[in-house]
Amino acid sequence: MIFFRQKIPIFSLAFSVILIASCDVGEGNVDSGNRLGILHYGNGSEPQGLDPHVVTGVPENHIVRALFEGLAVKNPYTLEPEPGVAERWIFSDDKRVITFFLNPNARWSNGDPVQASDYVWSWQRALDPAMGNQYSYMLFPVKNAESFAKGKISDFEKVGVKALDQRTLEVTLNEPTPYFIQLLDHYSTFAVHPPTIKKFGMSTDRYTKWTRAENIVGNGPFVMTEWKLNRRIVVKKSPTYWDRDKVGLNGVVFYPTENSVTEERMFRVGQLHYTAGVPLDKIPIYRDMENTPYVQAPYLGTYYYLLNTNKKPLNDVRVRQALSLSIDRDILTSTVLQGTAFPAYSITPPDTLGYYPPRLFGYDPDKAKELIAEAGYPDGKNWPGIEIIYNTSEAHRKIAVAIQQMWSSVLNIQVTLSNQEWKVYLDSVDQMEFDIARRGWIGDYVDPNNFLDLFISEGGNNSTGYANAVYDDLILKKSTKAADRESRYQIFYRAETMLMQAMPIIPIYTYTSKHLIHRSVKGLPSNLMDSLNLKYVWLEDLEKEDR
Amino acid sequence: MIRFVVVRIFQALPVILAVITATFFLIRMAPGGPFDSEKAVMPEVKAALEAQYKLDRPILDQYFSYLADLGEGDFGPSFKYPGRSVNELIAAGMPVTAELGFYALIFAVIVGGLSGVIASLHPNTWRDHLPMTFAMIGICVPSFLLGPSLMLLFGVHLDWFPVSGWGDIPGDKVLPSITLGAAYAAYVSRLSRAGMLEVLSQDYIRTARAKGLSEWRVITQHALRGGLMPLVAFLGPAFAGLLSGSFVVETIFQVPGLGRFYVQAAFNRDYTMILGTTIFLSTLIVIFNLMSDVLAAWMNPRLRSELFNYD
Numbered sequence: 033m034i035f036f037r038q039k040i041p042i043f044s045l046a047f048s049v050i051l052i053a054s055c056d057v058g059e060g061n062v063d064s065g066n067r068l069g070i071l072h073y074g075n076g077s078e079p080q081g082l083d084p085h086v087v088t089g090v091p092e093n094h095i096v097r098a099l100f101e102g103l104a105v106k107n108p109y110t111l112e113p114e115p116g117v118a119e120r121w122i123f124s125d126d127k128r129v130i131t132f133f134l135n136p137n138a139r140w141s142n143g144d145p146v147q148a149s150d151y152v153w154s155w156q157r158a159l160d161p162a163m164g165n166q167y168s169y170m171l172f173p174v175k176n177a178e179s180f181a182k183g184k185i186s187d188f189e190k191v192g193v194k195a196l197d198q199r200t201l202e203v204t205l206n207e208p209t210p211y212f213i214q215l216l217d218h219y220s221t222f223a224v225h226p227p228t229i230k231k232f233g234m235s236t237d238r239y240t241k242w243t244r245a246e247n248i249v250g251n252g253p254f255v256m257t258e259w260k261l262n263r264r265i266v267v268k269k270s271p272t273y274w275d276r277d278k279v280g281l282n283g284v285v286f287y288p289t290e291n292s293v294t295e296e297r298m299f300r301v302g303q304l305h306y307t308a309g310v311p312l313d314k315i316p317i318y319r320d321m322e323n324t325p326y327v328q329a330p331y332l333g334t335y336y337y338l339l340n341t342n343k344k345p346l347n348d349v350r351v352r353q354a355l356s357l358s359i360d361r362d363i364l365t366s367t368v369l370q371g372t373a374f375p376a377y378s379i380t381p382p383d384t385l386g387y388y389p390p391r392l393f394g395y396d397p398d399k400a401k402e403l404i405a406e407a408g409y410p411d412g413k414n415w416p417g418i419e420i421i422y423n424t425s426e427a428h429r430k431i432a433v434a435i436q437q438m439w440s441s442v443l444n445i446q447v448t449l450s451n452q453e454w455k456v457y458l459d460s461v462d463q464m465e466f467d468i469a470r471r472g473w474i475g476d477y478v479d480p481n482n483f484l485d486l487f488i489s490e491g492g493n494n495s496t497g498y499a500n501a502v503y504d505d506l507i508l509k510k511s512t513k514a515a516d517r518e519s520r521y522q523i524f525y526r527a528e529t530m531l532m533q534a535m536p537i538i539p540i541y542t543y544t545s546k547h548l549i550h551r552s553v554k555g556l557p558s559n560l561m562d563s564l565n566l567k568y569v570w571l572e573d574l575e576k577e578d579r
Numbered sequence: 580m581i582r583f584v585v586v587r588i589f590q591a592l593p594v595i596l597a598v599i600t601a602t603f604f605l606i607r608m609a610p611g612g613p614f615d616s617e618k619a620v621m622p623e624v625k626a627a628l629e630a631q632y633k634l635d636r637p638i639l640d641q642y643f644s645y646l647a648d649l650g651e652g653d654f655g656p657s658f659k660y661p662g663r664s665v666n667e668l669i670a671a672g673m674p675v676t677a678e679l680g681f682y683a684l685i686f687a688v689i690v691g692g693l694s695g696v697i698a699s700l701h702p703n704t705w706r707d708h709l710p711m712t713f714a715m716i717g718i719c720v721p722s723f724l725l726g727p728s729l730m731l732l733f734g735v736h737l738d739w740f741p742v743s744g745w746g747d748i749p750g751d752k753v754l755p756s757i758t759l760g761a762a763y764a765a766y767v768s769r770l771s772r773a774g775m776l777e778v779l780s781q782d783y784i785r786t787a788r789a790k791g792l793s794e795w796r797v798i799t800q801h802a803l804r805g806g807l808m809p810l811v812a813f814l815g816p817a818f819a820g821l822l823s824g825s826f827v828v829e830t831i832f833q834v835p836g837l838g839r840f841y842v843q844a845a846f847n848r849d850y851t852m853i854l855g856t857t858i859f860l861s862t863l864i865v866i867f868n869l870m871s872d873v874l875a876a877w878m879n880p881r882l883r884s885e886l887f888n889y890d
Binding site: 078 | 609610611612614615616617618619620621623624625626627628630631656659660661662663668671672727730731734735738741742743744745747748830831832833835836839840846847848
């Protein structure tokens with residue numbers, strides 16, 4: 033007892049030490065950010081790198097596009113192209129040659145002018161096979177670019193990009209490519225500053241220090257001032273950017289918010305203005321809030337199942353159709369996905385730059401039963417059993433369980449589920465060692481071509497065994513020769529109709545983008561690409577108004 | 580004594596070589612490679628990538644060239660983070676993980692030690708049952724449950740501590756340290772309770788009491804020294820465990836430590852990073868075990884004499 037009494041001061045001492053350590057959390061990031069014009073941005077994960085010709089991910093995209101700018105950029109409200117480094121461009125009559133006129137005020141962050149020759153040098157770097165650029169195919173519409181990237185020709189002079197003078201760049205395409213200007217806002221087509229790259233190694237080295245905060249030279253609206261690994265990346269408004277008067281922020285702090293549950297809490301306590309995502313179980317709560325910070329919008333991506341058409345029983349189109357017809361996508365999206373997705377009946381999301389895909393089917397259990405009986409499995413008799421594989425994730429599991437249930441109750445067939453670790457899953461899909469595999473595709477650019485060319489016979493992402501010469505011809509040849517947008521879309525519509533009749537994939541839902549955005553953030557509209565241009569974002573100092 | 584240490588170090592070398600070899604070949608047996616991604620990678624691109632990282636060479640070649648680089652202290656470039664070397668990533672993450680582990684250990688020793696000692700002084704009363712119940716809970720509750728709960732209570736509702744970060748906002752180190760330390764605090768309290776109970780029943784304690792010493796002095800001057808002996812043997816491996824086992828806490832609180840890199844490296848098949856961190860951590864574990872053995876030998880007269888015989 034004596035002991036205990038004497039220990040009390042020690043307890044209270046220890047406790048007060050903890051309390052003192054906690055201090056006062058004080059002014060949160062959001063409040064100070066609003067005062068100083070600094071956006072605190074949840075960016076999902078630590079970027080793998082910041083070299084535009086090396087990186088591949090979404091978090092990288094956000095930072096790279098703050099530090100660099102393409103020839104043309106996308107307006108965040110309309111997604112239509114608008115001037116970037118090029119102040120204007122003209123097409124030749126046959127639409128194969130584009131001449132870009134560079135803005136004389138476009139500057140690298142060290143003060144050098146951005147020149148046409150920088151683009152020629154950079155595109156050679158982006159396409160050089162030694163670079164190992166996974167997005168080099170973005171430049172394949174350019175004449176001979178694909179041959180150069182695949183090592184079939186080694187003379188870059190033959191590739192369709194020329195600097196006519198320091199301010200004029202001429203690009204020659206294989207075929208008229210309506211979406212080509214859009215691609216210029218993709219980081220793989222960005223110019224990098226040649227002297228900086230050369231200073232730190234060979235032009236095709238993936239492994240140099242040129243992207244460090246103290247070394248990097250960019251041409252975007254912001255310049256990097258700090259890169260603390262796994263902590264934050266800080267950028268501030270660039271003093272050399274040609275359109276700096278329009279830049280509304282003084283800076284942005286990007287956080288690697290890998291854990292979306294923690295990210296949501298950071299948002300709640302005022303450490304973030306913007307979150308990369310929202311945990312699914314929190315969405316109903318936010319949705320019911322008044323003045324909710326929750327923002328959901330259609331997103332250019334489709335969640336679907338790949339069917340292995342080389343294997344029994346999925347080699348029978350009737351079985352594939354029966355499976356698709358017996359999924360009630362309305363129920364799935366409203367319950368399992370809590371209304372955060374739209375039912376999908378095609379691979380291309382609706383309204384992809386004015387394109388509406390065919391809607392050939394819906395939920396039709398009676399038709400499904402008929403088809404499966406015709407295929408030799410009436411009421412599930414003789415059914416050999418199939419397996420759905422997906423990469424380990426609670427979200428994928430829930431969907432697979434729901435679909436398993438629907439197939440069991442409508443068709444009376446047995447389906448097993450198997451989760452695989454990410455790289456194992458990728459390997460299985462690549463080797464086509466599956467019956468059914470989960471898949472998602474997010475568009476690289478807004479055009480039906482980006483979804484439909486997945487299923488050409490030789491497509492690297494096909495993975496279904498679907499091969500149809502007519503389909504290939506429509507996508508690879510006919511669509512590129514179409515006279516105008518309308519006839520081009522008609523060709524896509526025909527192709528997609530063929531695809532959905534053959535059903536090598538089962539479309540399940542169209543994605544949405546989901547963010548928590550603080551009400552002080554302005555100029556950040558939702559769009560199909562979930563593409564933000566930080567140049568247009570600004571912060572309203574709400575406290576100032578309150579005062 | 581010196582010979583004992585030297586012999587132990589030489590015994591550790593084959594262990595570490597075995598770890599390197601096993602890891603090197605095991606990770607290559609896992610399906611998928613570092614450059615597989617959801618969007619199909621062109622075969623030309625994949626070949627170029629593999630050439631840049633020497634993965635196109637025969638595997639034994641790669642193994643020996645890796646060992647040669649390792650001999651110079653070079654863990655190689657990271658596959659997942661182009662432009663970063665594994666050495667650099669470890670150098671960036673290690674101090675943070677070590678600091679986190681250190682605070683967690685301090686927390687574990689103070690809280691666990693105190694509650695264990697108190698419990699031992701009042702065996703089978705509520706002052707014993709209460710801390711031991713907490714200790715049992717502490718051992719059972721995983722950090723992925725404890726972390727978010729603490730975060731909700733102290734971070735969101737009470738707003739005492741930040742919910743994430745490390746060294747950015749005052750107080751952001753408190754919750755991760757407590758979360759990581761809790762399970763160890765529980766072990767420490769059970770260990771120190773058991774140790775104290777054993778010592779308190781010894782004759783020399785009775786003698787001390789009989790001499791008329793105050794209870795405070797009996798405990799602090801006589802009982803604690805012997806009672807906390809089991810703790811010392813526990814601390815070395817515990818610190819090694821804290822260093823290699825902090826990835827869950829690091830992920831929950833977005834702490835930029837080594838654990839996060841380690842786990843991500845495995846998911847990404849970042850071969851050099853997996854190898855680098857495995858070798859680094861296994862070396863640390865070997866060192867801490869050695870230190871703990873030496874310390875225990877030094878504190879325990881019986882073991883000490885055995886070692887001198889060894890000499």
